[in-house]
Amino acid sequence: xGSHSPEQAECLSVAIIGGGLCGLALAVxxxxxxxxxxxxxxxxSFTELGAGINIGPNTLDAFRLIDDGLGEAxxxxxxxxxxxxxxxxxxxxxxxxxxGHGDGERVASLMASPTGSMCVGRDALLQLLAERAGLxxxxxxxxxxxxxxxxxxxxxxxxxxxxxEDGTFERASVVxxxxxxxxxxxxxxxxxxxxxxxxxxxxAGVYRAMLPFQKLETVLEAQxxxxxxxxxxxxxxxxxxxxxxxxxxxxxxVWRRGTWPHREWVLPNQRxxxxxxxxxxxxxxRSIMDLVPDPPFYAGHYYHTQPKSHWKGRVCLIGDAAxxxxxxxxxxxxxxxxxxxxxxxxxxxxxxxxxxxARVAAALSAYEAVRRPRYERVVAASVKGMHDWSDLYDVxxxxxxLKDWVELAKNRFDFIWKHDLAGDASGAQASMRQNAVPxxx
Ligand SMILES: Cc1cc2nc3c(=O)[nH]c(=O)nc-3n(C[C@H](O)[C@H](O)[C@H](O)COP(=O)(O)OP(=O)(O)OC[C@H]3O[C@@H](n4cnc5c(N)ncnc54)[C@H](O)[C@@H]3O)c2cc1C
Numbered sequence: 252x253g254s255h256s257p258e259q260a261e262c263l264s265v266a267i268i269g270g271g272l273c274g275l276a277l278a279v280x281x282x283x284x285x286x287x288x289x290x291x292x293x294x295x296s297f298t299e300l301g302a303g304i305n306i307g308p309n310t311l312d313a314f315r316l317i318d319d320g321l322g323e324a325x326x327x328x329x330x331x332x333x334x335x336x337x338x339x340x341x342x343x344x345x346x347x348x349x350x351g352h353g354d355g356e357r358v359a360s361l362m363a364s365p366t367g368s369m370c371v372g373r374d375a376l377l378q379l380l381a382e383r384a385g386l387x388x389x390x391x392x393x394x395x396x397x398x399x400x401x402x403x404x405x406x407x408x409x410x411x412x413x414x415x416e417d418g419t420f421e422r423a424s425v426v427x428x429x430x431x432x433x434x435x436x437x438x439x440x441x442x443x444x445x446x447x448x449x450x451x452x453x454x455a456g457v458y459r460a461m462l463p464f465q466k467l468e469t470v471l472e473a474q475x476x477x478x479x480x481x482x483x484x485x486x487x488x489x490x491x492x493x494x495x496x497x498x499x500x501x502x503x504x505v506w507r508r509g510t511w512p513h514r515e516w517v518l519p520n521q522r523x524x525x526x527x528x529x530x531x532x533x534x535x536x537r538s539i540m541d542l543v544p545d546p547p548f549y550a551g552h553y554y555h556t557q558p559k560s561h562w563k564g565r566v567c568l569i570g571d572a573a574x575x576x577x578x579x580x581x582x583x584x585x586x587x588x589x590x591x592x593x594x595x596x597x598x599x600x601x602x603x604x605x606x607x608x609a610r611v612a613a614a615l616s617a618y619e620a621v622r623r624p625r626y627e628r629v630v631a632a633s634v635k636g637m638h639d640w641s642d643l644y645d646v647x648x649x650x651x652x653l654k655d656w657v658e659l660a661k662n663r664f665d666f667i668w669k670h671d672l673a674g675d676a677s678g679a680q681a682s683m684r685q686n687a688v689p690x691x692x
Pocket of ligand 1: 268269271272273291292293303304305399400402429430432433434435436549570571572576578581582583584586587
């Protein structure tokens with residue numbers, strides 16, 4: 252990790268737009284590297300809505316590379332599978348009976364050694380990151396500004412001027428957009444009429460619920476009620492994983508072909524629609540979802556089209572702003588953490604000198620060259636994931652079909668879990684040195 256004295260680093264100032272998981276992970280990484288930054292968040296505080304976030308071994312590596320203590324702090328708070336099953340990512344069980352195999356039967360355990368499934372509540376993770384970025388109290392509060400919704404960007408000599416909805420302006424030498432799937436920066440960077448400017452419907456969505464283990468134990472045996480599981484079923488799949496010592500996050504993903512007709516992405520009170528979806532499923536999944544009286548339905552969206560580049564001038568998109576993906580590989584936040592680490596490393600190299608436009612461009616271009624092929628492969632696997640998890644029952648399930656399906660599932664995400672992220676960062680730094688204008692070296 253490159254580290255700078257605060258005097259040297261003052262030349263480069265980084266504006267982080269958006270204080271979600273990605274923005275705050277970048278803040279931690281920049282703080283560790285003594286790079287000046289400020290987070291601009293549209294909301295009035297750092298808050299995450301929604302349930303738990305499940306991460307794999309690659310994300311734990313990213314946490315450790317961002318900040319030595321962050322990985323251990325995450326491990327301390329993460330909910331995991333029961334002690335004898337901790338390297339299991341998910342058990343796979345049948346969502347409906349087939350010839351020779353009963354409904355709910357375990358047909359495979361997908362491994363993600365050494366950590367298996369690790370999960371925390373979204374808000375708990377966000378608070379951990381805010382704390383480690385030094386943004387919670389004292390002087391660090393000056394590095395965070397709330398109610399700051401970015402609405403405009405303008406390149407000016409030596410930097411970028413940002414304008415906010417409240418009529419104020421601020422300047423920085425680099426702007427890193429971590430403003431999520433509805434990214435304003437993305438729309439400012441590329442033609443707002445282009446299909447790449449807005450996310451599209453994934454043709455699938457999820458009925459979501461948080462269920463206490465105690466409640467689940469009324470329909471499942473105790474170990475099963477506490478272990479992460481996926482049930483492939485007719486035209487969908489059920490996923491469940493522990494998010495705390497007491498609670499399971501449960502989601503029933505189903506296809507919803509066609510365009511999404513509503514303005515909102517979340518529809519409340521979807522019991523009767525869910526019952527229709529569950530018609531051909533077996534008793535195990537039906538009994539789990541019977542515990543959810545009136546679930547909301549969340550319509551999955553992602554960027555179907557990408558612009559030629561994710562950076563322009565002194566501005567770069569990272570996290571969901573660059574590569575929002577459906578969660579079928581459980582990897583959106585993980586990729587955001589990887590982005591934050593590599594971005595901090597290239598900015599750390601750029602911070603050794605005056606942040607001229609050419610040096611910033613060299614850093615952002617080196618970042619994109621190593622990160623984009625990786626996250627685009629993860630996006631493709633995530634999109635395909637909905638098909639992979641839900642296509643088992645599309646044709647009659649023979650013994651051979653089940654065997655082939657399980658074999659494919661076992662290693663599908665190895666490339667996500669096992670990755671040399673530190674190698675990516677040093678590769679980006681090397682390419683900055685090679686390709687940059689001579690004055691950068
Ligand atoms: C149903 C579901 C389940 C998921 N499960 C997983 C999982 O198990 N594992 C996993 O790794 N990933 C998962 N993901 C993906 C993960 O949630 C995202 O990839 C991650 O939250 C992206 O973080 P982000 O910081 O880039 O964006 P966000 O979390 O969206 O944060 C963006 C921030 O920017 C702020 N903002 C927006 N506009 C502006 C503006 N104009 N000015 C200033 N601030 C602004 C917002 O208020 C927000 O705080 C899941 C996603 C969904 C939808």
